[in-house]
Amino acid sequence: MQAAQAAPQIAAAPATTTPLAPAAPVPTNPAATAPTATPVALASAAPVEKKKKAWHEKLMIRGYTQMRLNEIVSGPKNAPAGVSRLRSVQDSGISENGNFTLRRARLVVQGEISDRVSLYMQGDMAAAVSNQSANESRQHFFQMRDAYADVFLDKAKTLKVRLGQSKVPYGWENLQSSSNRVPLDRTDAINAPVPGERDLGAVLYYTPPKIQKIWDELTQDGQKLFGNYGAFAIAAYNGQGINKVERNGGLMTVAMATVPFRLDGIGLDGQVAEFGVTAMRNQFRPEVRTGGVSTISYDDNHVNFHGMIYPKPFGIQAEWTFGTAPQWDRTLGAIRSQRASGGYVMAMYRMPETPIGQLIPFARWQKYRGGWKSAINAPRLETDEYEVGVEWLPLKELEVTLNYANVSRTEADERRTGQAKGDVIRAQVQWNY
Incomplete structure (x- = not known):
């Protein structure tokens, strides 16, 4: 009976004398007839x-x-007392004993403390300290350059x-990092208002998204920009310069505006x-020859x-600057505020993909x-310089710059007079890390 019930029902057929087939054997394994279990979906694990x-x-x-490596190939390496020697306020390595020098050895620590606050600290291990023994300087001290926090509003x-010690937003060339600059040095005229480029104070920066987008595209293209600064800025600083004690209780105020725009509309596709x-x-109160700092504050605008x-x-x-600054008056034998002006024009040609790496030949004239307010008695400078050179980037971590300059300069010492004229060949190797 059990076998008959287990067999499927079949429609009735005509009677026949053929004997019925034996019934199929009953399975002995109960699992064989058990219904297939329906899989149960497991709950997805909570994301970690x-x-x-x-x-x-x-x-x-x-x-x-x-x-x-600096080498004076012509011109006065040395000169009698009272006569200018071939020197530069931008690089003390240009001297009668040029050879090898470390111009900069920078170490930066930076990062985000939170979504709204970031920090930036930079020191230079190539700083020199003067008058350590018989007027001899000591090299390679670690000195603070930047120590600031950005608070995003x-x-x-x-x-x-x-907030803190940071670059003063005066002059495009001053804001650009020396690691990105194509020529070896900044120009005297643009750097004179802010030697050392930094001061202690507070700056408000604003960058519209459209401008930031252009700068981001330039960065992706490998262009050398001026760094993490806004398109518009207003600032207040102590005004005595980098790593200097405040002397007069006043504030230096600064304002900046810089705007990039694409030139596609005039046929220069891709250029900005x-x-x-x-x-x-x-x-400003400069240091004086008799010792200490002047008790008089001079206009520095x-x-x-x-x-x-x-x-x-x-x-x-190109850049040009106009204004008044502390300056030694040889006729009066004293410092007074006098006119200061000058600038530069530079042309360059960027070849990012050559068989040996990126090449940027350049030529620059400056006046x-x-x-020069950061030197003792704020001596007057008269600078005319023509230079040509090439920057070569064989690797992302390595840059080599070769430079020739025809120079006419007044030495930054009010006790020396006249123009020192000559030619200088220079080379630099920079490694980035």
Whole structure:
């Protein structure tokens, strides 16, 4: 009976004398007849939360070092007392004993403390300290260059306050890092209002997203920009310069505006131009020959205009500054505020993909007439210089620059007079890390 019930039902057929087939055997394994179990979907595991990094785990260490070789091939390496020697305020390695020098050995620590606050600290291990023994300097001290925090005032990070010792937003060339600059040195005229480029204070930076997008595209293209600064800035600093004690209780005020724009509309597809202006008002007390710092504050007010076309492949860059600055008056035998002006024009040609790496040949002319306020007694400089050179990047981590300059300079010492004229050949190797 069990076998008959287990067999499927069949429609009735006509009677026949053929005997019925034997019934199929009953399975002995109960599992064989058990219904197939329906799979049960397991609940998906909850996503594992990523552990948030502590602020110190987000810090980055980087930097660069520049080793140079300077050789005066013609002109006064030495001169009698009272006569200018061939020297430069931009590089003390240009001297009668040129040979090898370390111009910069920078170490940077930077990172985000939170979504709204980041820090930046930079020191230079190639700083020199003067008058250590019989007026001899000591080399390669570790000295602070930057120590600041950026506080972002909006989620998009278009508006920020920079607090601490940082670069003064005066002059495009001053803001550009020396690791990115094509020529070896900044020009005297643009650097004179802010020697050392930095001071202690607060800056408000604003960068519209459209401008930031252009700068981001230039960075991706490998262009050498001026760094992490806004398109618009207003600032207040102590005004005595980098690593100096405040002397007069006043503030140096600075304002900057710089705007890049594409040149596709005039047939220069892919090229970008940038124009801007910066201005500063200050009262400065220079060091004096008799010792210490002047008790008189001198007007130190300047305006700068800059413009450039980023090289793709040809580029041009120019700046000019006007103003008044502390300057030694030889007739009076004293310091007074006098006119200071000058600037430069530079042409370059960028070849990013040659068989030996990126090449950027360049030519630059510079001129300056005015005081150099960071030297004792703020001596007057008269600079005329023509230079040509090439920057070669065989590797991302390695840069080599060769440079020739025809120079006419006044030495930055009010006790020496006249123009030192000559020719200088220079070379630099920079490694980035």
